[in-house]
Amino acid sequence: GAGVSQSPSNKVTEKGKDVELRCDPISGHTALYWYRQSLGQGLEFLIYFQGNSAPDKSGLPSDRFSAERTGGSVSTLTIQRTQQEDSAVYLCASSLPSQVGQFFGPGTRLTVL
Amino acid sequence: AQSVSQHNHHVILSEAASLELGCNYSYGGTVNLFWYVQYPGQHLQLLLKYFSGDPLVKGIKGFEAEFIKSKFSFNLRKPSVQWSDTAEYFCAVEASGSARQLTFGSGTQLTVLP
Numbered sequence: 001g002a003g004v005s006q007s008p009s010n011k012v013t014e015k016g017k018d019v020e021l022r023c024d025p026i027s028g029h030t031a032l033y034w035y036r037q038s039l040g041q042g043l044e045f046l047i048y049f050q051g052n053s054a055p056d057k058s059g060l061p062s063d064r065f066s067a068e069r070t071g072g073s074v075s076t077l078t079i080q081r082t083q084q085e086d087s088a089v090y091l092c093a094s095s096l097p098s099q100v101g102q103f104f105g106p107g108t109r110l111t112v113l
Numbered sequence: 114a115q116s117v118s119q120h121n122h123h124v125i126l127s128e129a130a131s132l133e134l135g136c137n138y139s140y141g142g143t144v145n146l147f148w149y150v151q152y153p154g155q156h157l158q159l160l161l162k163y164f165s166g167d168p169l170v171k172g173i174k175g176f177e178a179e180f181i182k183s184k185f186s187f188n189l190r191k192p193s194v195q196w197s198d199t200a201e202y203f204c205a206v207e208a209s210g211s212a213r214q215l216t217f218g219s220g221t222q223l224t225v226l227p
């Protein structure tokens with residue numbers, strides 16, 4: 001597609017449930033990033049995938065968070081046993097490895113009740 | 114690790130006023146610098162970037178930014194703002210050559226009054 005797409009756009013879940021958030025990067029972009037945007041913490045890096053290399057997971061806030069990228073394209077961010085503090089907008093971005101600057105998707109707004 | 118400071122949390126201007134948003138970063142190595150903009154209800158868009166060469170960079174919609182290495186600053190400017198510039202502006206830094214994650218500032222909400 002023309003840009004980064006994310007689904008769902010909104011997700012409301014109950015505390016303790018698991019959620020999966022999906023990201024489709026721009027076609028041909030081998031680098032993919034997940035960020036979280038919340039009122040208290042601003043924009044925070046979560047995880048970075050580059051091609052077939054091991055992902056950089058240094059930004060994941062806890063072991064309840066995980067992500068995978070299948071076939072070097074689509075990525076899924078999974079949050080297990082959601083907590084209220086997980087409520088945020090989860091943003092995905094992609095880029096080419098030689099490119100400076102990332103292209104962001106519209107985000108998934110997660111609300112944990 | 115790098116950090117980014119945006120000192121102005123909310124700026125209110127009238128149309129045609131000049132704009133300067135401050136951004137300072139902390140990192141000992143070479144960096145790439147960015148300004149992103151988020152219009153109401155829209156996703157983050159790249160406004161401009163600096164990675165090498167002329168420290169004065171021009172972006173979309175008449176915005177420009179100047180990288181001053183000695184001051185660790187990358188301030189955003191526009192000589193005459195429009196109502197349509199109302200948005201949140203984020204400064205970001207990426208350490209060159211390493212993992213490519215962006216570190217963002219806390220953002221500046223710009224409101225332009227018609």
